[in-house]
Amino acid sequence: MTLAVFFPFLMAALAAWLGPRLGRRTGYVAAAAFLPALLLIPDLLRMPGATPALEVTRWVPTLDLDLAFRGDGFSLLFAVLIGVIGTLASLYSVAYLSDRERFGRFYSYLLLFGGSMLGLVLTDNLVALFGFWEMTSVTSFLLIGLWHTRSAARDGAVKAFLVSALGGLALLAAVALIALGGGSTSLSALDVAALRESAYFAPALLLTLLAAFTKSAQLPFHLWLPTAMEAPTPVSAFLHSATMVKAGVVLVAKFGLLFGSSALWSGIIVPVGLATLVWGSWLALRQTDLKALLAYSTVSQLGLLMSLYGLADAEGRFAATVHLLNHAAFKAALFFVVGIIDHETGTREIPLLGGLRRALPVTFAVALLASLSMAGLPPLGGFISKELFYETMLHQGPLFLAVAVAGSALTFAYSFRLMRVFWGSPRAPAGATPHEAPLGLTVPAAGLALTALAFGLLPGTAETLTRTASAALNFADYGGYLKLWHGVTPALLATVLTWLIGAALVWRAATVEALGRRLTPRVNANTVYYALTQTVNVFSSWLIARTQGLPLPDQLRIMLAAAALMAGYAVWRAPQVFPPIGTPPLGVLPVAALLVAGAVGVLLSRGRLTAVIVTGLTGFGSAAAFLAFRAPDLALTQLLVEAVTVILFLLAFRYLPGVRDLPRTRGRYAFDVLVAGLAGVGATLLVLASLRFQAPPISPYYLEYSYKGGGGKNVVNVILVDFRGFDTLGEVLVVGMVALAVLSLVRLGKPGRPRRAPDDAAELAADLAARRRP
Amino acid sequence: MTPADLAWLPLAPILTPMGLGLLLLYPWRRPVRVGLAFAGALLTLLFAAGLVAATAGGTVLSSSLGGWPAPFGIVMVADRLAAWMSLLAALSGLLAVWQAAADPDPVREKHHFFALLFFLFTGVQMSFLTGDLFNLFVAFEVMLVASYALAVLGSTREQLREGFRYIVMNLVASALLVVTCGLAYGVLGTLNFAHLAQRSAELGPNTTVTAVGVLLLVVFAAKGALFPLGFWLPGTYPALPPAAGAFFAAVLTKVGIYALMRVFTTVFPQDPALPNTLLLGLGAVTMLFGAFGAVSQREWRRILSFTVISSVGYLAFGLGLGTPEALRASVAYLAVSVLVTAALFAIAAVAERAAGSRLVRMRGMLDFLPLLAGCFLLCALTVAGLPPTGGFVAKYALVRAGLAQGSPLALVAVVSALLASLVLLYAMLSVWRGFFWGRHLLTFPVYRVPLGLRGVAYTATALVAGLTLFAGPLFGWAEATARELRQPEGYIRGVLGTDPVVIPPPPTLPEEP
Structure with missing residues (x-):
């Protein structure tokens, strides 16, 4: 595991060096960096029976900060997921990126992220967890800003970093509180009972939630995810749909074992998650940019996962883990599809596109499978996890189920909206003649779409994978199992209802759009963010003018x-x-x-x-x-x-x-x-x-020894030149330096007129003109 | 070797730069001058490293000047903390000399730039190694005059204005220090740190001693540029020549922090409630002030100057918590702060040179200076306390210590520390975004920067990165230092020996006629 985490870091350095030499082929090197992560598959398949391995590299023993990695089922499952998507994203990007791209920079950022993300899911040390958590923020910042000449990319990158850094600092405090309360920085060695008893419990819980919500783009912190879509599409697929944004979900899943006993935990997470599910899918329905649609769809799906893990019971964890796998498969596939469309037509605007199924048949098939899974239609994996979701929410109460149905109906509707680009009369921006994408783009997408299909047709595969995490997430005694047909259950009825509402939404799309325009709130998270940063700017200028400027x-x-x-x-x-x-x-x-x-x-x-x-x-x-x-x-x-x-x-x-x-x-x-x-x-x-x-003062000594030891009858003099002669030496130096300073001030001419030292930018520039590059 | 054999060692890092400074007053040709300067800086570094090695086992080295025994004459003392600070200062000094050597400035050099720089090193080393309160005042004077002379060397309008501010405020602090020296002597009858410590320990908690301590706190807080006392800092540093500026920023405020640490752990640890409260409060405000200040500025070194203020706030916060954990974190953070500041100022020097402007918003330099961008990113993350840097480890240690201490004021300070981190990150991101990202305007030329100057930035960043890698040993050292500081008996024994201090009876004055 240690190798799986550190190998991408090493390869990042190599990729930075190789980038200018190998060009786009550096992508193969990048894909190879995820090999050790993929080699964790045998370990994963031994779960949940085997005891998790623990690998420790000492770092700062005085602070109990070690690079400890623990391979429990859930961590390994997620690590393998990262490995798979990371490999696919690297391969996809080889064909996707333009020739002018700085490959060294791109791949080294990507690998730095991969290593951090693997560290985040595998680490057992709380402080190291925070470390990797923030490193994913840093690398995500660099990747979003990769095309930094666009102002939207710069804005999006800074926004994403600041929002997740806010959560990161909350996590830092939470980690310190947990370590203080639980008596250890090791997640597996925490004294959970002591933590629950301690006064640190509630603050640690709230701070953890703040961290998870910012990272996983829950309301009202969802603002950064759509603007993060300025990153290249392979990055969006890897970071902003399949892995990094799920870090908050992983945190909630793992820490649910610590905090789940508190009513506060699920009392906050479930409502926030469900609200995010509904609001995110509502916003997704209103987007015209394909990538923005997927971004809001990711927000909404993260809300779903959050609400399931937030329940902190076996049923919720089981359902959430199944959906985690499904979502990773269909959402990454859809991002790849959008990348292909963008690559082939030069636009991602839904109104400008149509009838692409003729020009891009393979892409169309992939998109169909993936979006059917997203919409929750049989026989795909999404259908199964949707049923589980309903089942779980039904046990919480009819209100929860109603909200879940509303969110899913909207999901159904936007999945169809996404597919609209493939139907109708062929339309594409002038000058673009779309034809099927190269294999480098279609194969990774098709692989993911077929996985989504397999999860539905062969539910046993998803079941086996999910069960590997059962020991780690404590749902081994959950009796449910995955199946396409459970008979006529309340959940199935709810699904039918979902389809009906969804179909109505698709049918009356114009009405929905008009309603959407009227429901647009004047204040949203984005306006609050810009108001806040503006306030910080204004306040700091005011503060400094009022103090430093006096x-x-x-x-x-x-x-x-x-x-x-x-x-x-x-x-x-x-x-x-x-x-x-x-x-x-x-x-x-x-x-x-x-x-x-x-x-x-x-x-x-x-x-x-x-x-x-x-x-x-x-x-x-x-x-x-x-x-x-x-x-x-x-x-x-x-x-x-x-x-x-x-x-x-x-x-x-x-x-x-x-x-x-x-x-x-x-x-x-x-x-x-x-x-x-x-x-x-x-x-x-x-x-x-x-x-x-x-x-008593020490002065009698001086009277006693002034003559005996110092040979002087004037005590003050002997003190100055002997007892404390070093002081005098220092003062002599001071006087000498004053003389030097005065001399140079006088000799450097009229005070106030700049001579050699440049006073401002223009002069500095003039001054440097002599040393100008030819 | 026994401590007695090494008794000369604490003097060596002081006398070396002093001697070299005097030697540099002679108008040598430039290669000779630069060579001498390098030799002097290296030698100082060597001696400082020797001090660290000699004190690593917990030995306290003490050299009595003029052969007068401890509380009566002046002593130079090196324990772990003093040796560590001496090493950090020597290291920053070497970087400053390198930077000055790589960036010829004939006019300033003609007016004894190098000599003054070495006198500044002398003052700094003396403040770290002295074991006497009044001698500390003298060291501050040496430092102040040398730094003032460096600050106004060049006589630009900005330099004179800011230099005036600098010297007036620092003289006020010095005046207060000399008054306090008198009061301390009045209360405890001695000026030697170890003897003061011994006597205040015998007295136990005493409010008059605490009052003297608070006066010292005010002085050192002004030297360290804690919030309402540090207005001299942000204007002075940007007006300096880059090499001197880097050294000023890295080390001078830390002298104040060192003195605070020395006074409130070794010398007057008996009644910590009031000083700790003040330090916590000042620290909490200073962190935020520095962070907001960094946001408000538009020029490289102005922004960085405010980050220096912020880091001083973090140190005061750590000191004010008053727990062993917090002291350890502060000692480690000191090292991080010194090196990262030196690195950032070196980076700023390269950036200003390359862009031909002090302004940050030059846009699109990432493609011209990729390596510098990497260095800046690492240092910026260190300042904001984000992983994977040593800044993150130190900041975690501070936050954890604050939460563990748990008093309401400590919690407020923790919140302020986290908030300040976020604001600092915002400021650093603005620099990154304004300087490295964006499309470069072709109307602005990009200048070639000499390799020597770039080398300073790279080396300093490598040192910062080294702190990350060796955070384990760093914290091990910090732990040992903090333990030593909390047990002043070792320091007292090292300076005064085991026998009680014998003061002869006052001689009977002859009757007045």
């Missing part, structure tokens, strides 16, 4: 206010101790007055010059304070620094452009006073608190 003084205000709030709260919490200060010597009072006057004066000053001079007051005040506390050397240093600073300021002002008085409105003024006052009070309190050492 002038420096306002930013400083925000910064200082935030700092004052945080630090102020911390200081306020600390015990307010006021150690006895005693009577201060009288000489200190004028000094204090000078300091305070300087601080208040800066706040009040309205001109740059005044501000600088008033700041000087504080400096000289501190010098006086040093003097008062018997530190004449410090006082001298301070005086020097103050004097030099003021002179430098004045010199600098000489070169600065003139500004008017500092622009301060009344609000800002009050704000400044408040912040400054807060900072002052906080600093005072903290200094008072710190006056009382909580532990």
Whole structure:
């Protein structure tokens, strides 16, 4: 299994390299990449009797994140399905793609997806499950955007990625919650009882559902699937109908064993699934583009699968697994058919096409089989799974059955609408002369259509395949079996009713269309999506303009206010101790007055010059304070620094452009006073608190060793050059660098005029013109 | 070798760039200058790797400058975290030197670009390796002045405007730091980290010590550009020359984060409630601010600057959770963030060069630069925390730690982390869509980019990819680091030894006449 997952990744690198060399034949290499997945068939056929194999590759043991793969029946069944469809899609694309395609890119994306998808279904590790889940989103994004020169492709790709990434993040949180609640990241080793008891259960359940609904395009997240149809048709068949979109369904099927006991689980999934079934098929009926029709049809069928697995009982799981197989067969076949029609006529618009059965007889036969299966007509596989679906819904109640019938009747109707292109007078766009497609296109499609037929005529084949998953999905004790004719049952009556309604819908197509036009809601998921992204754009521009775009003084205000709030709260919490200060010597009072006057004066000053001079007051005040506390050397240093600073300021002002008085409105003024006052009070309190050492200071050591060890009698000097000489070295470096910076600023000419460094795009371009490619 | 034999090693990554910087002041010819720079960066990297190897077993290396014993003189200390940061900085430094070497800029180089870059390395290494609070302030000064000089080198209008913003805001933070150093000395009577740790442990939870801690938090949050304190960042980085910009973005904010980690695990771990709450709150807001900021911008390096802010938010979130799991996740995320930022800025340099514009919306470059597109995709997914990248593993670890901690604020922060991921992804997709996808307008020429410059981007991306592959060992290392950080006794013992610190009695002052 490990090989089956990693081989496509290796081959992706090879395909990227071979693409430009082999051209379209790279497709055969791509098909070969799915060989190990197909080699899982013998393992699959041993199910459900055999014990599932477990293969573990250690990755991040500290997080319990291992690449563990567990081959239970359901996982293997799905892996083989991926292998089969992947091989067929690769082969089909060899004939489908145009000569100008970048084959290396296409096939490596496709194989990266294949590997991720195989990993997703086979992994037993929850975190790795999330990993592969998101990797399918990434590769799907690349594949949808393959023809990136079309804006619709770019839009569709981004939309698909964002919607599934939303679900992916929900899955990330869900996985973490499950691992916390269940005590393990291994799906098979989870303590389900503990998870159910834990508080994480309900949030994990809801988040899992969000993930499943986004990935499997359930209402209201179905918006991304139709626009994803911008991808090449083999991709649509592989990713967006048969495999990736079913990841959500697989998640619901597997996690149903964890969450199924909760009424919330089926209480949400079944209504959402049924609503998606009806609404999706209603929208499908209204499409004129064949691929869009199939996209909505996929949405609706996914709803059906979701509602069946969501029931979380044996009957539902059995029915869903049967339908999963049927759907994969007929839907991929139909996508291939649409690809052929597009390939041969150059359009996918139903009104432009007609009578194609003469020109494309084989394609017509394939399409007929596949769409009969989709419509649920005997003797095809779709009929059998439809009966099972009705049977299951009947057990839930008549309302459920009624909704199921409505959805199926619409399905019946759009299946016929799809077939309209083959009947009537031959019509095709001017210039196109459709003739039968090459074997490379028809054979994969025919293979799938015949499988759909086999599932109906020989129900035993579908039954055997489905039963392989019985142990994994816990429906081994389900007694039902597949058969074309069960006798006259309520389900059969419902089927007949479905045909009647469906036929009526086909017969009164014009009325239905008129009704559809009137029922079009003004707000749909797409408009919500675009409104949301637009809101994010507008909001972020607004936010950045209001913060990053502010002038420096306002930013400083925000910064200082935030700092004052945080630090102020911390200081306020600390015990307010006021150690006895005693009577201060009288000489200190004028000094204090000078300091305070300087601080208040800066706040009040309205001109740059005044501000600088008033700041000087504080400096000289501190010098006086040093003097008062018997530190004449410090006082001298301070005086020097103050004097030099003021002179430098004045010199600098000489070169600065003139500004008017500092622009301060009344609000800002009050704000400044408040912040400054807060900072002052906080600093005072903290200094008072710190006056009382909580532990003895280390300073006596310096007094002791200043002369003994440092050879100097001035302790301050010895600290500066010896005890803490490294600090001084750093500061010397700082001063040196300031000198360098000033020098280069001066020498690089008039500040403000761009010299060597380009200032904006145009200059950069001009600057680079010299290095231009010949 | 015993720790005593290796006591010189923590000094080596500091003195090497300092010496080389001084050497580079001489006007060498360019090949000599570039050769010296490479040699210096490689040597620093070698020493940093040596530190990592030496501390891997849990040894704490300590070198006392001037031979003065620990709490009295200054010490340089390397434990796992410091060595790890030193290695990351040295690695980003080497990439920056390579990028500068591949992109000649005669005017800036004439004005000592390389010397200033090496002084910047000195300051950064010093901040990671110092074991003294005041020396940390000095290291910040060295870093700040070197970075300011680099930021204004060239004297364009944008550089001067943003440089002014940069230096004013950082000086405010520095002023607060020096005040806090004084207060810390006032409260605990010492400045040595290990000694501070020892004394705060003896005191137990103490609100005055916490208040000092919160002041430090404010300073480091400003250095790390957490939301309402980091307005200096997004304008400064795009104005820098590309090589310096890459180093700034990759490492400078992480210095603030490193200091936060050091202070709130090793030094003041006793009363974590208030600092953790603040960090969680700031982190939650910062992630979103950075993500929305990235959406709002239209130029390569402006977008990337905001993603740097966002990553700082994630780190603060991890620190603020305060659990061992979260600390481990943060340590791992640090490595991811440093390397991916370096890689993205290198990619941006190539992209700007090739398209001849700083703007992102150049369209259709996928066909001209397929390999660069691959690199960008990998790094963008790392930033958004999506698989198969190391960013996904780290982000999962953070989210899981947040959910496990489970306090209401932690849950809010988790929601904000997930939301920010989505918004970041949107921003990255817009870049991809605007630059790589679409039909290229033939009126814009595509320029040839020198292989050396492209090589930086490829190498850095390869390192990012390596983190994915070796996520197991990375998390193993992060686990060991986090364990060490939660037991400061080892650090204290490594610096102060086992004997109690003896302070001589205060000498009796002579009577005043």
